[in-house]
Amino acid sequence: MNWTSLVEExxxxxxxxxxxxxxxxxxxxSTRCSISSASLARLERNWKESDVAGTVPYYLDLIANRTVSAKVAATFDIPHQSPQILLISRGECIYDASHFDINFAEIQQQLSGIEA
Incomplete structure (x- = not known):
């Protein structure tokens, strides 16, 4: 995966x-959470660029960037969780998942529902 770091509001x-x-x-x-590390590793292991239709992945270390994490929750009107993924399309969060609900197959399914 080619992450783009999310470090500024x-x-x-x-x-x-x-x-x-x-x-x-x-x-x-969360770099302090074993569930977060496991979810990240599983996502990276299963991520296939060819299956994600040009989706750009951003990585937010919420321990180092707490204010950015809070702004993500407020901007996209999603309660804070950790670990958490948000799928953004046309300026809105169309899907979010946390903890062990984060899985590549579900991300693919959500992406397939986005009209080009």
Whole structure:
């Protein structure tokens, strides 16, 4: 996976704009949590660029970037969880999952429902 680091609140407006062209995935990771590490490893192991229709993945270390994490929750009107993925399309969060509900097959299914 080729992660883009999410480290500044100002990136969220860019993500909204970027999601007008193609889906964006945000992975909120707690470096202190074994469940978060397991979810991240499983996602990275199963991620196939050819199966995600140009989706751009962003990685947010929420321990190092707590204010950015809070802004993600507020911007996309999604309660904070950790670990958590958000799938952004056309400026809105269309899917989120946390903990062991994070899985590549479900992400693929959600992506297949996005109209080009």
């Amino acid at each position: 100002s990136q969220l407006e860019n993500i909204r704009e970027e999601s007008q062209q193609h889906p964006v995935l945000i992975f909120k990771h």
